[in-house]
Amino acid sequence: MQVRKRGGRKRALGTRRPIIVPDQPNQRWGLDFVSDALTDGRRFRVLTVVDDHTRECLALVVDTSLSGRRVVRELDAIIAQKGWPSMVVSDNGTEVTSMAILRWSQDRQIDWHYIAPGKPMQNGFIESFTAASAMNASNETLFTSPAEAKMRIGPWKDDYNDHRPHSSLGNLTPSEFASNLALEKQAA
Template sequence: MVGPAAKREAVAHLQATMGLSERRASSFVGADRKMIRYRSCRPPETELRGRLRDLANERRRFGYRRLFILLGREGEASGINRIYRLYREEGLTVRKRRSRRRAVGTRAPILVQAKPSARWSLDFVHDQFACGRRFRVLNIVDDVTRECLAAIPDTSISGRQVARELTELIAHRGKPGMIVSDHGTEFTSNAILAWSKDHRVEWHYIAPGRPMPERLCRVIQWTDAR
């Protein structure tokens, strides 16, 4: 109960239900009697409020500043302070953006031919320097030959960098039949989705809680840790 309108309603309720005087009801609420007696002379602004609500529903990611610009384009002469007041009084807020749906890929049983580059597995190894700074290594392993095709170290590896490394590796080793990885943000980024589509490479994501398809990368991680 912060606004003047809410306090006026509370005072009126106390007077009607408990028979209190205006002075006592105002003291209970903590409101000044002049504020309780005040009656606004402003016009109702019904049309402007309705248009503001309509624009807020149409442009759910727009705040009061951008709505003020849209109203100005329609010829509304109100200032930004007035629009902000109405925006608050109407209880309007910027809608939160829904989280991006993450790629799920194919989860069918993976059949691999016994030949090189039939399937590659990707996974990260994490460690830190003596100074405490952390780094990671992207391992790319041929699941048939069990050869580590690449090990890319860096303090930060994005989806774009993963796509670049795969492009360079394909130029030297040829294109794999498929690639397997977990649901890390680097592997589910838009850059990877676009890369797999452009290069026509099947990308399979392992089911949550089942790391067995990445066991070769896990073995490399355990060996490096020792």
């Protein structure tokens, strides 16, 4: 009797080469998911998207399920407001290695860079964001419903963008830094 060998897991074919530090807005977006639980034990997730140059939080999407298709819709909504990124950096989770994401990035000619497994600091700006802001609110608050989680976590995006200066941005908030860049671009 022969035992059939199973094939390995298929992995997305995004780039895994070292990436440069962005020097302009929309050059690279970081994307990550954070999980938490409601008081009744049900899980919810938060999709976070950050522009790695301006450090602006572009999205905090709270839901109990975030499929690849949903991520694509959210990215399209950000693009409608902020413009196209040159690259998106993420881990290798099932949502971001789905056919919906692969097709989306290929159709729009946006590079998708997957960090090496177990190396979250390769996407350090988004890791720093999730540690410092939105999920701190989650850790300090017990949520009873997804709607309450959305209501409480959503305002952290504005607080982070508009009221928290960063030493790496010359002690400006991400919104101020992005506004200054836009004014410089118009003047040039």
